[in-house]
Amino acid sequence: MPGQDFEELAVALAEMARDLLAQETLQSTLDRISEHAVELVDGCEAAGILTVRRRASGRGGYRHTVRTLACTDDLVEASDQLQEEVGEGPCFDATRDRREVLRIADMSDQAERWPLFTPRARELGIGSMIGFMLFTSEQNLGSLNMYSRSPGALTERSEQVGWLLASHAAVAFASARSGEDLHASIASRTDIGQATGIVMERHKVAEDQAFAMLSKASQDNNIKLRELARHVIDTGEISALRV
Incomplete structure (x- = not known):
C-alpha cells in the first residue's frame, strides 16, 4: 500500500x-x-x-x-x-x-x-x-x-x-x-465415546470395561486411542479386543 x-x-x-x-x-x-x-x-x-x-x-x-x-x-x-x-x-x-x-x-x-x-x-x-x-x-x-x-x-x-x-x-x-485443537479434541472424545458404545453392545460389557478394552488394544498394537476408535467406528471390527 x-x-x-x-x-x-x-x-x-x-x-x-x-x-x-x-x-x-x-x-x-x-x-x-x-x-x-x-x-x-x-x-x-x-x-x-x-x-x-x-x-x-x-x-x-x-x-x-x-x-x-x-x-x-x-x-x-x-x-x-x-x-x-x-x-x-x-x-x-x-x-x-x-x-x-x-x-x-x-x-x-x-x-x-x-x-x-x-x-x-x-x-x-x-x-x-x-x-x-x-x-x-x-x-x-x-x-x-x-x-x-x-x-x-x-x-x-x-x-x-x-x-x-x-x-x-x-x-x-x-x-x-x-x-482447531479444541475441535480436534472434541471430535476425538466423540469418536472414543462412539467406539466405547460399539464395544459395550457387541461384548455386553459395562462402559468402564469397554473403555479399558479399547485402551489395552491401543497399547498392545501401538495405535493412538483416537485412531483405534475411528477404525472401530468405520469398520465395526472389534475382533482384536478381548474381555
Whole structure:
C-alpha cells in the first residue's frame, strides 16, 4: 500500500483482523496472513509462514527441520527448503537468537554471514527480505517472512508496517490454532465415546470395561486411542479386543 498514511493503515489492519477472525480453518487463516502481507507491506512481493524445529540426529547431535505452513509464491517455499538443506539463513538466526524482526536490505551483502545460503538465495531471485517472529505472551508460533526480488525494496517503513501486521497475525494464528485443537479434541472424545458404545453392545460389557478394552488394544498394537476408535467406528471390527 504505497504512501499509505496512519489512518489508511489503521483501517487496513482493522479490516485484515476481521478477515482473519472470519476464516473457518487454521490453514485458511495462515494463507490469508501471507496474502495480506503482500497487499499491505510496501515492497513485499511474496510472503509465507514457517516453523523451524530442532530435532535430535545421530551421535548426540541435532539438526533443524523447516516446515512451510503457507506461502504466496514458489519462491517462499524454495527459500525455506534451501535453508533447511544448507542449515543456515535468516530464519535459523531469528529462531536461534529469538529476534522479533530481521531485515535484510540487500541479500548480496550477506555472503560472509551466510556463505552457503546467500549465493543460492540470489539465484532464486531473492533481493531483500524481512522475517518476523509470530508470538504471543504464551506461544512462539513460527515466523512470517516477506520477500522482494529487488535489493532495497523492503525498507524501514516496510519493517514498521510488517511488525504491526505480524502482531495482529500472531493473535489470529493463536486463536485459529486453539480453535482447531479444541475441535480436534472434541471430535476425538466423540469418536472414543462412539467406539466405547460399539464395544459395550457387541461384548455386553459395562462402559468402564469397554473403555479399558479399547485402551489395552491401543497399547498392545501401538495405535493412538483416537485412531483405534475411528477404525472401530468405520469398520465395526472389534475382533482384536478381548474381555
